[in-house]
Amino acid sequence: MAENVRPRVRVPATVAAGETITIKTLISHNMESGQRKDGDGNVIPRSIINRFTCDFNGQNVIDVTLEPAISRNPFFEFQATISESGTFQFTWYDDDGSVYEEQKEIAVE
Amino acid sequence: AIGGAVVAALPMPVFAAATEDQIAEFTGGVEPGTGGITLTAPEIAENGNTVPIEVDAPGAVSIIILAAGNPNPGVATFNFGPLAGSHVASTRIRLAGTQDVVAVAKMADGSFVQASQEVKVTIGGCGG
Amino acid sequence: GNWSRLAAQQALTQEDLLGFNTTGNVTLVHITDIHAQLKPIYFREPEINLGVGGVIGKPPHVTGADFRELYGLGQGSALDYALTYDDFTALAKGYGRMGGMDRIATVVKSIRTDRPDALVLDGGDTWQGSLTALRTNGRDMVETFNLLGTDAMTSHWEFTLGIDRVMEIVENELNHPFLGANIFDTMWDERAFEPYKMFERGGVPIAVIGQAFPYMPIANPGWMFPDLSFGIRQDNMAEMVAEVRGKGAELVVLLSHNGFDVDRKLAADVEGIDIILTGHTHDALPEPVLVGKTHLIASGSHGKFVSRLDLDVRDGGLQSVNHKLIPIFSDVIAKDPEMSALVDSHRAPYKDELEEVIGSTDSLLYRRGNFNGTWDDLICNALISEREADIAFSPGFRWGASLLPGQDITREDIFNATAMSYPEAYRTEMTGEFIHTILEDVADNLFNPDPYYQQGGDMVRVGGMGYRIDINKPQGERITEMTLLKSGEQIDPAKTYVVAGWASVNEGTEGPTIWDVVESHIRKQGTVSIEPNDSVEVVGA
Numbered sequence: 001m002a003e004n005v006r007p008r009v010r011v012p013a014t015v016a017a018g019e020t021i022t023i024k025t026l027i028s029h030n031m032e033s034g035q036r037k038d039g040d041g042n043v044i045p046r047s048i049i050n051r052f053t054c055d056f057n058g059q060n061v062i063d064v065t066l067e068p069a070i071s072r073n074p075f076f077e078f079q080a081t082i083s084e085s086g087t088f089q090f091t092w093y094d095d096d097g098s099v100y101e102e103q104k105e106i107a108v109e
Numbered sequence: 110a111i112g113g114a115v116v117a118a119l120p121m122p123v124f125a126a127a128t129e130d131q132i133a134e135f136t137g138g139v140e141p142g143t144g145g146i147t148l149t150a151p152e153i154a155e156n157g158n159t160v161p162i163e164v165d166a167p168g169a170v171s172i173i174i175l176a177a178g179n180p181n182p183g184v185a186t187f188n189f190g191p192l193a194g195s196h197v198a199s200t201r202i203r204l205a206g207t208q209d210v211v212a213v214a215k216m217a218d219g220s221f222v223q224a225s226q227e228v229k230v231t232i233g234g235c236g237g
Numbered sequence: 238g239n240w241s242r243l244a245a246q247q248a249l250t251q252e253d254l255l256g257f258n259t260t261g262n263v264t265l266v267h268i269t270d271i272h273a274q275l276k277p278i279y280f281r282e283p284e285i286n287l288g289v290g291g292v293i294g295k296p297p298h299v300t301g302a303d304f305r306e307l308y309g310l311g312q313g314s315a316l317d318y319a320l321t322y323d324d325f326t327a328l329a330k331g332y333g334r335m336g337g338m339d340r341i342a343t344v345v346k347s348i349r350t351d352r353p354d355a356l357v358l359d360g361g362d363t364w365q366g367s368l369t370a371l372r373t374n375g376r377d378m379v380e381t382f383n384l385l386g387t388d389a390m391t392s393h394w395e396f397t398l399g400i401d402r403v404m405e406i407v408e409n410e411l412n413h414p415f416l417g418a419n420i421f422d423t424m425w426d427e428r429a430f431e432p433y434k435m436f437e438r439g440g441v442p443i444a445v446i447g448q449a450f451p452y453m454p455i456a457n458p459g460w461m462f463p464d465l466s467f468g469i470r471q472d473n474m475a476e477m478v479a480e481v482r483g484k485g486a487e488l489v490v491l492l493s494h495n496g497f498d499v500d501r502k503l504a505a506d507v508e509g510i511d512i513i514l515t516g517h518t519h520d521a522l523p524e525p526v527l528v529g530k531t532h533l534i535a536s537g538s539h540g541k542f543v544s545r546l547d548l549d550v551r552d553g554g555l556q557s558v559n560h561k562l563i564p565i566f567s568d569v570i571a572k573d574p575e576m577s578a579l580v581d582s583h584r585a586p587y588k589d590e591l592e593e594v595i596g597s598t599d600s601l602l603y604r605r606g607n608f609n610g611t612w613d614d615l616i617c618n619a620l621i622s623e624r625e626a627d628i629a630f631s632p633g634f635r636w637g638a639s640l641l642p643g644q645d646i647t648r649e650d651i652f653n654a655t656a657m658s659y660p661e662a663y664r665t666e667m668t669g670e671f672i673h674t675i676l677e678d679v680a681d682n683l684f685n686p687d688p689y690y691q692q693g694g695d696m697v698r699v700g701g702m703g704y705r706i707d708i709n710k711p712q713g714e715r716i717t718e719m720t721l722l723k724s725g726e727q728i729d730p731a732k733t734y735v736v737a738g739w740a741s742v743n744e745g746t747e748g749p750t751i752w753d754v755v756e757s758h759i760r761k762q763g764t765v766s767i768e769p770n771d772s773v774e775v776v777g778a
């Protein structure tokens with residue numbers, strides 16, 4: 001399992017029904033591309049986050065496939081439109097099988 | 110200025126074939142049109158290892174991002190779900206040198222549109 | 238002859254220089270790129286300032302006789318001396334030094350006598366460029382611009398003081414906002430500084446939007462402000478203009494450090510900016526350049542000029558512009574006593590260090606121009622001899638005062654050409670191929686036909702080698718015939734050369750400071766003499 005992986009998200013706490021909100025996510029991760037060599041000339045094996053999803057109350061907002069050309073500490077900014085209070089579910093999938101999750105509650109006013 | 114810099118600064122050879130192949134794979138061989146998609150990237154990268162890009166294609170189902178000058182051009186694919194508030198997404202990407210970044214969107218009607226922008230990756234110089 | 242020039246100078250009066258028929262209801266005062274020059278200096282404008290793409294032969298890419306013809310300046314006139322390069326030494330002896338914060342203060346106070354609420358706007362590159370600014374970490378400049386009554390500023394070299402010092406100044410020492418609509422944090426991509434400030438003057442709601450130097454982390458050491466991102470961000474600028482118009486601004490002023498050609502393109506592509514106060518490229522133009530409905534103002538550098546703009550803003554919009562580029566002739570404009578005292582107090586602790594004579598010069602020493610200048614030839618000579626190198630590089634900075642033939646070179650003069658926060662003179666080995674790559678990279682940053690892809694200064698200056706440059710070719714094909722001067726041989730792509738330089742943007746660069754290298758070289762020379770340099774052949778200009 002990759003070390004020091006920490007997901008962070010920014011979501012407003014409240015929103016008016018039907019209003020579009022901006023969401024930002026960041027996960028600390030090296031995103032080892034599989035193209036670098038170590039000091040002995042051996043290729044450092046690829047180890048990246050390969051998929052990121054954001055869902056709300058079980059429905060999908062965005063589903064991203066990542067390649068090694070995504071920078072360290074993958075960042076995403078996107079928008080969602082929701083009409084009810086509930087929970088955003090963020091999920092990052094690591095090459096090594098690890099899955100990192102984060103939730104955020106939001107209240108529709 | 111420049112002492113001891115080891116960054117590749119000349120424009121990268123364009124791995125055109127690999128990029129074309131990936132576009133064809135995404136579109137099923139359909140030639141993408143233009144318009145209806147905006148790709149925003151800095152003219153000059155502040156750091157080739159983390160170049161911010163934003164793509165906006167109203168009505169898109171999914172958008173593929175390619176770096177035409179990287180040895181492996183694939184960067185990311187955004188698939189928009191039913192709760193997507195817009196068809197805009199931003200991320201940060203690695204560029205091995207000066208090159209075109211390409212975005213191709215699949216629209217709801219099955220058509221495709223494409224946009225590209227050149228991003229310069231420079232050694233860095235001497236502003237005054 | 239010389240006597241007529243002296244007569245001409247005697248004919249100059251403070252009244253002439255400051256005379257202005259006050260009009261309209263809003264006055265703007267623009268000062269930019271003073272590079273910490275508290276005292277009057279000589280500054281020779283460029284001989285070579287090439288435009289590419291759509292701006293060939295357009296201001297500011299006009300010099301010498303063409304400049305005189307374009308603006309109707311008499312040869313040998315005061316403005317000829319102030320704005321062009323030829324016959325500089327003789328004219329300088331007649332007209333004297335220019336600038337000085339105390340003279341600028343007199344001009345600002347005079348303008349505020351006519352128009353008490355005139356907005357004074359500083360375009361940046363204010364806190365760097367002298368020994369005292371370096372020793373006080375910019376405090377001398379912050380205090381003098383506070384005393385001047387500055388209303389807002391934007392920035393470039395300010396960030397080379399390091400982000401901690403910048404934040405300390407902005408939060409605790411500066412009396413005016415530090416604007417940067419294009420500065421964002423790298424983690425969440427959110428605004429790091431105030432983008433604009435709303436003023437009300439003469440009953441007119443005015444927005445002043447700040448735009449910092451877009452290529453900060455590339456042209457200067459990004460490790461000194463690692464959490465900030467800049468860029469031109471044209472879409473962001475369009476949003477800012479819409480936002481301030483939405484807040485009722487009837488006059489939109491962009492206080493910019495983009496550089497002239499970038500601002501010209503921005504003015505064409507973003508609607509709704511009335512005035513762009515340009516900076517960074519150090520151009521001084523006696524008339525505004527009009528792009529669509531946007532007036533571009535270029536106010537020079539090093540305290541040589543102050544621009545005054547009287548604007549008539551009525552019926553929700555800008556009706557007319559009355560402009561004057563005021564040259565700061567230091568022998569003609571009186572010192573403001575209050576500012577003089579503040580300047581002297583900042584220099585006093587460093588008096589002996591500033592005034593020590595290191596040597597003298599037989600040659601005119603100047604920096605500005607797209608290619609080599611004599612100051613950088615001297616610096617390259619010093620790097621080659623003191624650091625035992627084959628080849629020397631000196632960055633294409635646009636700042637640095639000039640010295641006349643026959644003048645002593647003091648330590649202050651050396652610092653005026655070198656003072657900055659990453660002065661280590663490196664010594665390294667580079668292949669001929671890598672040297673070519675560097676020259677191509679820097680050339681494209683100057684001669685890319687799209688100004689948004691131009692990121693900074695003039696061409697890197699070279700010592701110990703020559704080359705041919707075709708400015709109209711694409712990157713990779715501009716630089717040919719690279720020659721090692723000491724052997725006369727072509728530079729071999731595969732061979733390794735010892736290269737010395739300074740001002741590397743890389744963290745951890747090692748070496749003595751460039752001012753120590755230059756001082757040691759000048760001491761050995763006694764009197765410096767710079768041979769005419771024909772090692773760079775320019776094609777396509």
Ligand SMILES: [Mn+2]
Nearest residue numbers: 237270362517
């Ligand atoms: Mn400057």
Ligand SMILES: [Mn+2]
Nearest residue numbers: 237362393517
């Ligand atoms: Mn500047």
